[in-house]
Amino acid sequence: MLEVEGLKKSFGPIHAVKGVTFTVEKGTVLGFLGPNGAGKSTTMRMITGFLPPSAGTARICGHDIVDTPVAAKKSFGYLPENAPVYADMTVNGFLNFAAEMRGFVGSQIGPKVEAVISRCRLEEVRGQTMGTLSKGYKQRVCFAQAIIHDPPVLILDEPTDGLDPNQKHLVREMIKSMAADKVIVISTHILEEVDAICTRAIIINQGTVVADGTPDEIKGKHDSLDLAFRALTTSSTEVR
Amino acid sequence: MKQSLRNIWTIGKREFKSYFESPIAYVFIVVFLVLLGSLTFFVSDYFREGEGKANLQAFFVWHPWMYLFLVPAVSMRLWSEERNSRTIELLLTFPVTLTEAIIAKFLAAWVFLTLTLALTFPMVLTNNYLGTPDNGAVIGGYIGSFLIAGTYLSIGTMASACTRNQVIAFVISVMICMLTFMLGLPSVARFLHGIDAGLLGSLAQMLPSLSVSPPFEAMQRGVVDFRDVLFFLSGIIFMLFTTHHVLQARKGR
Numbered sequence: 001m002l003e004v005e006g007l008k009k010s011f012g013p014i015h016a017v018k019g020v021t022f023t024v025e026k027g028t029v030l031g032f033l034g035p036n037g038a039g040k041s042t043t044m045r046m047i048t049g050f051l052p053p054s055a056g057t058a059r060i061c062g063h064d065i066v067d068t069p070v071a072a073k074k075s076f077g078y079l080p081e082n083a084p085v086y087a088d089m090t091v092n093g094f095l096n097f098a099a100e101m102r103g104f105v106g107s108q109i110g111p112k113v114e115a116v117i118s119r120c121r122l123e124e125v126r127g128q129t130m131g132t133l134s135k136g137y138k139q140r141v142c143f144a145q146a147i148i149h150d151p152p153v154l155i156l157d158e159p160t161d162g163l164d165p166n167q168k169h170l171v172r173e174m175i176k177s178m179a180a181d182k183v184i185v186i187s188t189h190i191l192e193e194v195d196a197i198c199t200r201a202i203i204i205n206q207g208t209v210v211a212d213g214t215p216d217e218i219k220g221k222h223d224s225l226d227l228a229f230r231a232l233t234t235s236s237t238e239v240r
Numbered sequence: 241m242k243q244s245l246r247n248i249w250t251i252g253k254r255e256f257k258s259y260f261e262s263p264i265a266y267v268f269i270v271v272f273l274v275l276l277g278s279l280t281f282f283v284s285d286y287f288r289e290g291e292g293k294a295n296l297q298a299f300f301v302w303h304p305w306m307y308l309f310l311v312p313a314v315s316m317r318l319w320s321e322e323r324n325s326r327t328i329e330l331l332l333t334f335p336v337t338l339t340e341a342i343i344a345k346f347l348a349a350w351v352f353l354t355l356t357l358a359l360t361f362p363m364v365l366t367n368n369y370l371g372t373p374d375n376g377a378v379i380g381g382y383i384g385s386f387l388i389a390g391t392y393l394s395i396g397t398m399a400s401a402c403t404r405n406q407v408i409a410f411v412i413s414v415m416i417c418m419l420t421f422m423l424g425l426p427s428v429a430r431f432l433h434g435i436d437a438g439l440l441g442s443l444a445q446m447l448p449s450l451s452v453s454p455p456f457e458a459m460q461r462g463v464v465d466f467r468d469v470l471f472f473l474s475g476i477i478f479m480l481f482t483t484h485h486v487l488q489a490r491k492g493r
Binding site: 051082087102 | 250258327329332335
């Protein structure tokens with residue numbers, strides 16, 4: 001359902017992503033791991049069509065993001081890094097806007113908005129302007145926006161970043177509950193999250209894939225995912 | 241096509257509403273109307289100048305000056321805020337094209353400016369009550385004012401796309417708008433026509449024809465030439481086209 005093919009991105013002389021290729025099938029929760037600055041967000045921005053790739057492409061449900069961006073964008077929901085929201089809008093207003101952008105009209109909009117509000121537990125803040133929300137709520141509003149059209153592919157850039165343990169738990173439960181019939185890609189540098197919800201993990205470092213497999217496979221001969229991650233993303237001298 | 245129009249409608253509606261969700265809209269409308277009224281009545285000496293004529297030239301002549309500061313104040317946030325708060329990433333990963341988003345936001349702001357302009361209608365009523373003005377010229381003046389607002393707005397949109405800092409966007413657009421306005425003023429044009437230095441001189445002599453003031457002048461007299469309208473519209477399209485290029489290159493930064 002999600003095919004990423006040789007994605008590359010350079011910003012002037014800096015090669016942020018140097019060729020990332022992978023394919024994800026339905027029912028997978030893919031953890032997209034890497035140290036800060038490894039190219040996780042840049043890769044996700046290319047998959048979602050926000051940044052044009054320097055080379056390569058991604059196909060979402062068969063739609064090429066470079067050649068047919070609008071069709072491809074319809075097939076996924078996206079939670080960008082740091083959950084950006086329009087500070088002046090209310091939660092309600094924003095979710096209505098998101099539903100309209102997803103092509104719902106008239107009487108279809110109300111039920112869709114109600115569904116995500118109750119699913120993401122936003123009842124308490126629905127009339128509040130988003131500039132006044134805590135980070136956790138912003139994250140959930142942005143999450144709600146991503147699932148409003150029940151997309152087959154979900155791309156979440158650090159969905160639990162900056163949340164308290166309760167909120168983290170809530171978001172993870174939501175992800176788990178949707179995993180069966182979707183492709184979910186989560187970027188994170190929190191390794192406990194991978195053990196908790198991911199069925200597969202890809203580690204990228206300095207713009208290239210350095211490991212790809214189930215969390216257990218990646219652990220391999222190391223005692224924990226933590227050690228494996230460190231071994232893969234630092235040079236051998238640094239590990240010692 | 242139908243889908244494009246719907247996307248433009250949805251984004252534009254959100255943008256338009258956002259003016260009224262913050263104090264911007266109200267401050268803008270009040271300042272515009274109060275200043276314009278005072279300038280017309282007191283500075284232009286409307287009461288004496290218009291004696292017996294009751295024309296609105298004293299009113300329209302201030303519009304480009306008002307827009308010079310107020311339009312960049314509206315346009316400065318269009319894209320820089322979107323980039324600064326990173327909501328641009330959200331907006332452009334919805335199933336829309338960049339072109340649709342640019343047109344939608346531009347139109348929303350233009351409709352807002354037009355609404356403000358429409359609120360000056362008591363001037364027209366007053367005039368018709370006091371005398372018998374040439375209402376053709378009044379309509380021409382309004383068309384010109386509407387088009388100048390759009391042109392300044394397109395300049396402001398482009399400036400706003402260039403930077404994440406709204407103050408910089410404001411200053412850049414005031415500068416460019418001032419230039420396009422002043423180049424056509426008789427004194428400046430006379431100076432530029434006077435430059436006689438080969439290629440540089442002929443370039444300088446071309447500059448006044450890029451200005452918005454001569455066509456606006458004509459429209460105030462009721463002469464709405466199709467070519468002048470085309471001049472404004474092509475300026476707007478050129479600026480929005482530039483905005484597209486700028487955003488395509490800079491949106492991720």
